[in-house]
Amino acid sequence: xxxxxxxxxxxxxxxxxxxxxxxxxxxxxxxxxxxxxxxxxxxxxxxxxxxxxxxxxxxxxxxxxxxxxxxxxxxxxxxxxxxxxxxxxxxxxxxxxxxxxxxxxxxxxxxxxxxxxxxxxxxxxxxxxxxxxxxxxxxxxxxxxxxxxxxxxxxxxxxxxxxxxxxxxxxxxxxxxxxxxxxxxxxxxxxxxxxxxxxxxxxxxxxxxxxxxxxxxxxxxxxxxxxxxxxxxxxxxxxxxxxxxxxxxxxxxxxx
Numbered sequence: 001x002x003x004x005x006x007x008x009x010x011x012x013x014x015x016x017x018x019x020x021x022x023x024x025x026x027x028x029x030x031x032x033x034x035x036x037x038x039x040x041x042x043x044x045x046x047x048x049x050x051x052x053x054x055x056x057x058x059x060x061x062x063x064x065x066x067x068x069x070x071x072x073x074x075x076x077x078x079x080x081x082x083x084x085x086x087x088x089x090x091x092x093x094x095x096x097x098x099x100x101x102x103x104x105x106x107x108x109x110x111x112x113x114x115x116x117x118x119x120x121x122x123x124x125x126x127x128x129x130x131x132x133x134x135x136x137x138x139x140x141x142x143x144x145x146x147x148x149x150x151x152x153x154x155x156x157x158x159x160x161x162x163x164x165x166x167x168x169x170x171x172x173x174x175x176x177x178x179x180x181x182x183x184x185x186x187x188x189x190x191x192x193x194x195x196x197x198x199x200x201x202x203x204x205x206x207x208x209x210x211x212x213x214x215x216x217x218x219x220x221x222x223x224x225x226x227x228x229x230x231x232x233x234x235x236x237x238x239x240x241x242x243x244x245x246x247x248x249x250x251x252x253x254x255x256x
Contacts (some may be wrong), residue, residue, distance in 0.1 A: 142206035150216025
């Protein structure tokens with residue numbers, strides 16, 4: 001893998017991608033100064049990258065601000081289409097959501113983060129809007145923990161070492177030893193429950209999805225509010241449905 005200090009590392013490409021990542025749901029439009037600040041580059045560099053992206057059709061501008069165009073979706077959908085996972089998972093998520101009456105999602109691991117690849121929302125349960133491509137730190141999420149538990153100890157330790165283990169709520173587990181112990185429990189029981197660690201009042205339960213060779217390739221979860229469902233409700237009503245859905249998806253993935 002190339003690093004910023006490697007002769008194979010193309011810094012201009014990295015900076016161009018940082019300009020694209022400067023835009024998100026809360027920053028759909030940005031001024032030149034805003035892009036420079038969020039991408040941590042100079043105004044002059046930001047201007048060159050934005051004008052290049054605009055000429056390629058990935059960015060549009062008016063007199064005061066820049067925004068991404070729908071063409072930027074090509075960058076993500078080329079990856080998603082190569083997976084075939086979203087197409088397989090989506091109908092199962094829709095059935096699971098109808099059965100439990102809650103929001104359900106699927107995600108894969110990308111570095112130290114989970115990335116949403118499919119989702120069926122029933123109501124807004126977080127302060128941020130979750131869409132395809134949304135990222136969260138794996139260590140503090142139920143889907144992230146089943147994905148980490150599916151790795152070797154050495155690989156999971158490497159992800160934890162690369163993670164910013166900052167508390168997101170007063171319940172977030174951040175001690176590496178405690179996280180390793182939790183991953184061991186998740187590996188043994190085959191599912192993960194996270195209660196208020198990513199955001200206060202958010203409860204989530206997740207199960208792994210397996211490829212034909214048995215490796216964990218993705219995760220699926222059910223999320224709900226602590227004011228609406230107890231932990232017992234998640235375990236008694238939602239967990240069996242979740243595991244059944246994961247098993248049905250696994251059966252299809254074995255045919256891919």
